[in-house]
Each structure stands twice: as C-alpha cells, then as structure tokens.
Amino acid sequence: MFPEILSRLRPWLMAPLLCAASATTALAAPPRTVPDTMAQRMLVCTACHGIEGRATPDGYFPRIAGKPAGYLYNQLLHFKAGRRQAVGMTALLDPLTDAYLMEMAQYFAALDLPYPAPATPVADAATLRRGEQLVKVGDAARQIPSCNSCHGDRMTGVQPAIPGLLGLPRDYLISQLGGWQTGLRRATAPDCMATVARRLSGPDVTAVAAWLAAQPVPADAKPIDRLPAPLPLDCGHDLQGPAAMKGATR
C-alpha cells in the first residue's frame, strides 16, 4: 500500500528534483543495478507478448510461456531469416546469436503459467462440429490429416518442437493458417504445415479456428514427450529438436 501511495506522489516528489536538474548541465544520479537474470532480460519480450499473450490494435501477440523450446527456437530463427514476418521481430533479433536465442526459447518453455478460460464460441453448431472433426479425425478424402496426429490428442503439443493448439484466440489461428496458405508464414523445407494448410478451404480454416479457440486448456498443459505414431507427413529436421537445428547462423 505504502509504495503505491509513493508512486502516486512521484510526480510531485520528482518536481523539485527535475527543476534542480534542469538548472545544472547534467544530473549526476548514479545508475541503478538490475538483477543479472534471464527474467530481467526477457522483460523486453513480455512488454508486447504479456504473460498470457496480448491483443492490441495492431494484432495479437501470442503467449510464449510453456511452448516447447524447439518450437520457440525455430520461430526465432524463422523471424530472423524472414520466413515469418511480424512488425518489429526481425530487427529485434538481428544482433543476437543462435545460442542466446536458444537460451531465450528454453527460458520461456520452462515457464508454467495458468491459462485463462477460453472465449465463448462465436460459430454455429455445424461449424463447430466440422472444426472438431478436422481437428480430431481430419478428412482422408482430401488428404487432410487430423491436427491431433501431429499436435497430440490433448492438443498441448509434442516435444521438442511441435506447439500446442489451445489457449489461442480464433483470429490469431485464422491469420496463421491464412499466412501458411499464402506463404507469408513459412518454415524450412519440407514445410509440412504449409502443405496441410493449403489443403484446407476457407470454411475449414474458420471451423478449425472456432472450435480450437473454444476449448479449455487442460490443467496439465505441458507438451507430451512423443507421439504414438509417426508423423503423417515429412516435416524435415526442424521438428527433431535442438540437436538437429544446425546451420541457420543468420
């Protein structure tokens, strides 16, 4: 309580100090010290992404906490290489090494934070049924594997590099699937997610996103260790985890 009062009073407390400062050429306030920790360093990320993701007029900044480290690391490399595009991300990552990006990915992957309740579905029952069908079963006639065959039956992702699908808003899911369809969002070849996304129709994308966004995140939202069956598509080295992620130095 007391610090809060102090912070409210701060402009008033500061005023004489500022006046004094402007009268001299420079204020000799010694620099403070901040903790030498990853948590302190990573405030730069949560300023936009928030702890659980954050919606802004410029778009949605997805949650990064608790996602598989390999997935986060891959995305950082994709942004750096221009395979993914988001205002600000690329320039931010340009002066960083892969080793530091990996440390960032591991830091956020290890965070275990609760998820908020899902949004109320905005789609009709038929759309939601279609979405659930695609997520859990897929559409064999159109060579669309189920989402779960890669992302896990609980949709919480798979170690080391496949993300979960829950806890994301509908609009964000739609824009990511759309990005894969148009080539705006890419992964290193073979880009299996692009292949699947391009087999989806517009109504498919809407249905999948609407259903996923309406699902609660289970209490244990950790990615599973391995899938019961091999991946239905060839996804290359990207998904095999950090040891396989070599060679992308820029």
Added chain:
Amino acid sequence: MTHAALPRPRRALALWLIAAGLLLGIGLLTLAVRTELQGVPVAALGADGVTATPALLERGAQLAAAGNCMACHTARGGEPWAGGRPVNTPFGPIYASNLTPDPETGLGRWSAGDFRRALLHGQSRDGRLLYPAFPYNHTTRMTTEDVDALYAHLRTLPPVVQPAREHGLRFPFNTQAALALWRILYFSPGTYQPDAARSAEWNRGAYLVTGVAHCAACHAERDVFGGGSVDRFGGGLMPDGRWWAPSLHDPAEGGTQAWGVDATVALLAGGRNAHANGQASTLGPMAEVVLHGTQHLPESDLRAMAVYLVELPVQPVKQPGFEPAPDAVLTRGGRLYEQHCAQCHGDAGEGAAGAYPPLAGHRAVTQSSPVNAVQAILSGGFAPATRAHPRPYGMPPYRSTLSDDDVAAVTSFIRQSWGNRAGEVTALDVARLR
C-alpha cells in the same frame, strides 16, 4: 563594374570567350568520361596467382571481418556470401553480388588480377564500372598483399549457385556514363600513404578505418550525388534514411575523443562500454558492424583503430539554439516516460549499470539529429550478443503501442529533461521513420 556596363564589342568578346570555355569544358569532360569508361587493364595490375598459405588465409578472414563484407553480401535468410541483399540508396536499390567461388554466378572465374582491379579500381571482371555502394573508394587504399589475402579467403568459401539480382536504379543513375562522372568527382585510386609524422599504430588504424573497414561509408557527410570523403566523418543519415550515423569529429555526437582508447576498443570489441561520462551501447546498423565485424578483429587492430579515432580532429556539429518544447508536450511525454520507460531507464534517466543506458546526458538522446532516439523507441533493440557480452539486455519496440504524437512527446521529454538540452521532436519526424 557590372556586366551590362561593358562596351558592346568587349561584351561580344566576353560572350565568345564564355562559349569557347563551355565547349572546351564539355570536350574535356567527354574525354575524361571516355577515359574513365575504359578503366584499367587487368594485365597492368601485376597479379600472378596467389599462394594460399595459412597465414594469408587468416589475414584474409580478418580483413573480411574488418570490412564486414558478409553482412552486405548475404540476403536475409539466404546462403552466407551469396549476395542478394539490397543497399537501399536514394537512387534505387543496389543488390550485392555473389562472392562465393561458384563459376557461373559467383567469383569462380575471377583471377587474382580481376579481384585486384575490382577492389583497387572499382571494375567488374568484364571491365564495367562498379557502383560505389561497393565501397571501392575505400578498398582502393588496401595494399595488394591484403587484397590477395581477401581473394584467397573468398576462394575457400563453399560455392553457392545464386545469380545476381538486377539493380533497381533509376535513369540516369543506372548508366555507365553516370558512374564515370561520379568517379571523376569522387574516386581517387591509390594505396594508403602512411603519415610519417604519426606512429605506426596510428597509421595502421588510419589504414583500416579509411580502407577496408570503410567507416566513412556511413559516417561521412554526403552531398546530393552521394559523394563523401574516406577520411572525414561529419555524420549523416544512412542511405536508407532509417538511422543516423553520428559525426566522429564531435564528442557530443559519435566522436570517441573523450572516451579514450580503452573505451573505444571495448565498444568495437563488445558492442558496449563504460566510460567517464556513463555507458554506451551500439544499436541498429552499428550493432551489426560489431557483431559480424569488429569483434572478430585482433586486439592490436582494434587498438590501432581506436588510436586513430580518438585523435580525429574535433569539429563540433552546429546545434540550433535551444528552444524548450511546449509544456503540454513535455507533460504528456513525462507521463508516457513514467508509464513505459522509467522501469528500466530510471525515474531520473539514470539507467541501470551494464543493462539499460542512462538517458540523462546520453548523446544518442541529445544528438543534433533525433533519428536514432526515435528509431530506438519505435524499433527497440538489443545490444549485439558478442563474445564479451553474450546475453545483452534489450528494449521492446513501441511501434504498435505508441502513436506518432506519443513518440514525439516522449522523445522531446527525454531530450529536454535531467539537464538534456536538445531540440523538440515532431509527430512528422516520427512518421517519416515508421
């Protein structure tokens, strides 16, 4: 006496003389352009093969780092050294070439002589004049031994097939004649000549800074034709207009005269330093220079560069008279500062040691141009992750959080608080950089 007052016959004579002078001038210029277009024959450069000894290769790798060649010659997400990155000049984009030894699309068929001619005389293998986005007005100062070392180093790269991208220059800048004219005005070929009155270390620094490291390519004041000197560093906007390369002649801008040699070496080697008046860190294009370039240089070369830089003549940048921003702007800026900036930079702009730069008395804030301060707020950024400081702290981009008016107000506030006395920033200044 005015021209009109001349008697009639003498006036006619004067007109004839002017006309003759003009014709003579045009004639001489045409001759000069033609000579320039012919260039220099490779045979005249005396290169007869290069023997790639380990020492030569190591020297070549260091020169490549000093010149930060790879940074421009690698496209985003592309194969290293295979070219394709645009240099966005006011005359249109110029795409860097493929320097890998691929015979069809890279330097595979280039002889050591071809390479010498490119670096020392700015000509391609077929003799065509090269665009000075490739800083050959600097590389011409290199010794032939160093050019050969760089050549030998490039031959060791894995070949990559990647054809050159056509430049996007507008007419007439896309013509060889325009290049010839540019060269007549600004290009003087010739190896660096040591100054006997200076120490060997200073000369080594001058050789690197004005030669392969081409610092003036960004830090020189440029005229309308994009010309600038190789050893004057008056500062100016980067070619793409997004960052400001501060003057190295003014300690209140980007000069290191007041830092001394050690702090200058620390900045070039680690991307940040502590100095008598606070701390500095590199951001934007200079962070890239440190990351891919200077941090890989031997300490002795960095010291030499620092010796040269701290001894550059001091010439203060002209500052307009100080006018405080309106109270409403400063109040708004102060409120935003408290909300978004004070957590890291401190209530009195005092910063945090080794992590967040102080803003009180920080010259990136108070520079004559507000471009870098605005850019830092819009784009955020990290100091480069160097061997000396592998886990830098960073600043988030405020592009999507703050409006142009907000950024203008908060930049004006930090430029005019805690003893800082720099000009107000307008929303238009911010909009130009978005």
